[in-house]
Amino acid sequence: MADATTLLSRPGAAHLADSLRLDMNWLDNLILISYFAVVLGIAFAAKRSVRNSLDFFLSGRSLPAWVTGLAFVSANLGATEILGMAANGAQYGAYTIHWYLIGAIPAMVFLGLVMMPFYYNTKVRSVPEFLLRRFSPSSHVLSAALFAVASVLIAGVNLYALAIVLRALLGWPLPVSILTAGLFVLAYIVIGGLSSAIYNEVLQFFVIVAALVPLTVLGMLRIGGIDGLLAKVNAGPGPQFLTAWGGTGIGQENPLGANWLTITVGLGFAVSFGYWTTNFAEVQRSLSAKNLSAARRTPLIAAFPKMFIPLIVVLPGIIALLIYPQIGKTGGNDYNDAIPLLMRDLLPNGVLGLAVTGLMASFMAGMAANVSSFNTVFTTDIWRPYLKPGMPDEHYLRVGRVVTAVGVLAGMGTAFIAASFSNIMNYLQTLFSFFNVPLFATFILALFWKRMTAKAGFWGLLLGTIAPVAFYAAYQAGVVPISTDQGANMISSIIAFAVDVAVSVPIALAGQPKTAAELEGLVYTRAAARDTGEVAPGDEAWYRRPALLGWGAIVLAAACYVPFSF
């Protein structure tokens, strides 16, 4: 799932034009097919490392930090994200970088520096399992069930998005794309487990970069370099298009429909911290790292590529608008067509095949991130504690494999349903973008407040999930006046956070907190935060120190705003 906006939550996604058909030759097809072969090769090679359920669900907690770090970026770099963010670039211009800087970096650093010691040292296998230890089964079941259902639906929506893109670009019928991509994802996770998913994500990261860099370079050449870009922006959409904060004063107008307060509190705090710190599809990558130091460095290493991704995603979107001024206007292409249009018109055979492969890779990896986190949560948080406890480990390993297949098949079914009810799917997709916010609010209370109780955790989570859904429904019905979906999304998230806290605090104060012994390692104390865990040789090197990496990322992200702030 993308941070807040994805291809399908954008209007018109189901209508990618047929005029986008790419002229693929044998070389392009060879590049694409060899990628599929490598994906399966990775799965079979990873299979021999899967000895028990921990290998299957968390790669035996033994991967190096650079691998988990790049997988952390890739899990969020699905093709819906790439095409959707390029579309945002074409529609809103430089405002889109908020999703990469304030909307990601602080939360990733917070996860690495503050929260990871609690996730990793308690040896939990999933985010919901932490709630079980800290609270009780009620909030555990609630969050595990919400996550499982959301993951399957999102996997299905992604699969549907893939199918409509492939129909437009390659002329593949929808069922062919859904079956091919779905079965590939199913195969490589059932066979190789999380290691297979993570290795494919790392490979995907490099393929995506290799695919998008030539596209961006040629796009820049086409519009005459930076001078040409500035001249065309001033002549076309106007200079405000290249600012991130222009017109975001309260009461001012800007294309995003959000002011600085909703951007910082809504996107920068509620949406972003919810997504990056409690979404298990992301946190799982950190938990598979080999020791606490590597787990903490996972999101911190990811922060550095993350802040430069707009250069190869948002910038092409802006370039596309300048080359094709009709985008987004009646009679012209949709904003979602930004990257496909550039691919069609700028890439000769060869790099064209590479670009199609990159899109395909990112679709599969995005879906694989959902599926590999789904099978873990279902098996360790639902099946094992409540349905069939006390079985030997081989049983849970087998269940993990079966559930993977069930999850993918359910996702494929969702994709077929989405093909007939795409509006409902758009709506669901947006709802899921703030599902993690109440979870984050509950986590903050659980970690930093000893008095927080299980009962408060459950009700806060439940009402914190229902309230923003009700608000968003009111916005959809036209009862609440907000000019854009993005703006409504940010405010929904603020409501989710506020309701969760407002419900939890009084209930907790009225109840009896757990004893200090029961809370050992689960609540923030200076000793628990300073526990460095097992130290591997070389971890003390300055460039591996979490604090330096984290604060370095914050400073660099702030510096990235400078060119877009005046």
Add this chain to the structure above:
Amino acid sequence: MVERDEVAELERRSGTAARLFDVRTVIGGLFVFYGLLIGGAGVFAGDADIAKAQGVNINLWTGIAMLACGALFLLWMRLRPLRGGAE
């Protein structure tokens, strides 16, 4: 904590650290392969291809860059192997 001990036990018996291959092999190998394919297309690029790509032989440059990137991964793997060696 029962679950905690169990995870620690599974971690001890895990096969990943000892048996999982090095992902750098795959990245390096695939990039060298793609570099040769795409670079090869650049060597034999027609005028139409170059005109489409704004007068740049983009296949050649992309191919060279991917080849170099793939070689770096293989070199890195040779210098700092995953198991054994200095670590």
